[in-house]
Amino acid sequence: MTSAGNGASPTIYDVAQAAGVAPSTVSRTFSRPGRVNAQTAERIRQVAAELGYRTNPLARGLPTGRTSLLAIVVADVTNPFFFEIIRGAEKTARDAGYTLLMVDAHESDEAERRALDRTLPLVEGLILATSRLSDSSIRVAAKQRPTVVMNRHMTDVPSVLTDNAQGMRSAVEHLAGLGHTSLAYVAGPEASWADGMRWRAFREATRETDVQARRIGPFAPTLAGGLSAAKSLVKHPATAAVAYNDLIAIGAMRGLRRLGVEVPRDLSIVGFDNIFGSDFCTPPLTTVAAPLRHFGSFAVQRLLAQLRPSPAPAAGPTLLPAKLVERGSTARPA
Template sequence: MTGNNVSGNKASSTAVTIGDIAQVAGVSRSTVSRAFSRPELLSDETVRRVKAAAVQLGYVANHAARALSTGRFGNVAVVVPDIANPFFPPLVRRVQTLADAAGYAVFLGDSDEVADREANLTSRLSAQVEGFVLAAPRLDEQRIRELDSSRPVVLVNRDIDGLARVLIDPSGGLDEAVAHLHRLGHRSVVYLSGPRESWSDQQRRAALLSAAKPAGLEVTIQELGRPSSAAGRDAVGGILSSGATAVIAFDDVVAQGVMAGLALRGIDVPRDISVIGCDDTLASGTHPALTTISAASAAAGEAAAELLLAVLSSGERSDARVAIATHLVVRATSDTARDDVS
């Protein structure tokens, strides 16, 4: 009987072990293990030599076995409330880019705006990942703290003391939006809100009301619930009955729906009514181009990834609080107020 040998390698029917790699690379077994699990602890030359030996021998790392023995999975997770919302893909992509460069794979979960679903996702993912980025989480504070006690968590747009978080501060952009509308002669505006459990919505309401009062701008808050283009379109009747000459929407998706609903009624934007969005995700793709408040979701993803990777590298929890400023981007959907909109 003849064996099926690969020239220069171990027999293909025999599993390559870290001992085999150690012998070829001229290092200890523990060094081989570190080269795959904690390469930052070794010199670049040692890691290169170990991995070259592994390639020569046809070694395939058993990530499941390594995770059981070291507690290191080589994975992190990002959980978002709605991946269809264009705010989140740039954030997720930036996390993935930085995580990939650090040797981590990224798992993505979509909670569909439901706290219990988010709890189920994080519970299942905890068995496979080393840490979480929770973007606009719907979980209550206690459950987030419980999760952080087992796996490090970095929050985006949720402010919880003692936890690492990245917060997009809407106050600068809304201050500019109110000043912009005031200069154009607007004295009343409708704010189309997001979900009440959304930290971002709470901050945007507060920032808008704070800026509007000294400017003499009357604000009517119209509750939407889950933000969507359809919700924006359906809100048009309420906007018109309010007598407001301008609308600030929770996000660009809602603003797009408002513009569609106004167009169906023959109402021109911005001649008859001005519309401002938030997040700057669709602005260049609408017609006319949407005036909006930037939200820098990619920058938020980058900051969150850096915080999480630093925790995983050092093994020490962080309570860093990173704030990202916003600003108004004026395009074509805001203009001088008119008094005869109907």
């Protein structure tokens, strides 16, 4: 027995016609086992197998909301910061029987909103990784599907974040211990919650260590953003700088080299995140390390906790430790 032979996949109507039953009977056979006579159901399954008919699990799950799909929305998929996060999240989702969809927001709140409009109806839960959306927009999404935010703290939405205060304090204390007395913070996107937290932690740490502090930026969290930051670092000199993330730090080192400024002889630089490749640049980047793979795994765990039949009340944020990794981009001031 074969399908019509026009190259199209067999449909529920093809199965119904070949089995001599109504399409609704075929539908119940696959969507509600036990609601169809056993002999009839067996004949339908045999006909379906001969025709090569396959049910669409997504279409079957949409009416009930059980699609076994989760989504993680990342600000910029080309940023190595997300590589290990996605890997950790995917493994934890897979081990729990879910498939993880990845959505790129292109560092745009508007693109992120459009992506959510298309994605939310398809998934059981949502992870927003360094979202550029406002708190109110995130709350709207969280009312539609269980949601976890990363690198951001919201009192009414479960979150997983790096201990920015601990990480920034370790960076400032490291530079102060080397003898630096004038530090610059190279800021990331204005819409970034983490950037605001890191700047506040930077100011507090510099006050505690009696070090002068200034902020330059904002800059895009990219290599190109770091190249632009290099020009500002030359115009507003300091003996050391801490960047919002590793990409800005690496881009700044490249830009400074082009401008004749040698790192760390003329300027020490510290990054943040310890992304893949941060130890490959010249010089290798001193950076604040976050446990990125655990980051993704914990986010999925918190999401799965909300998907249980009797979900536990949302607890406070999951705070992951940050530690300084000393490499070659920092030294005593000349």
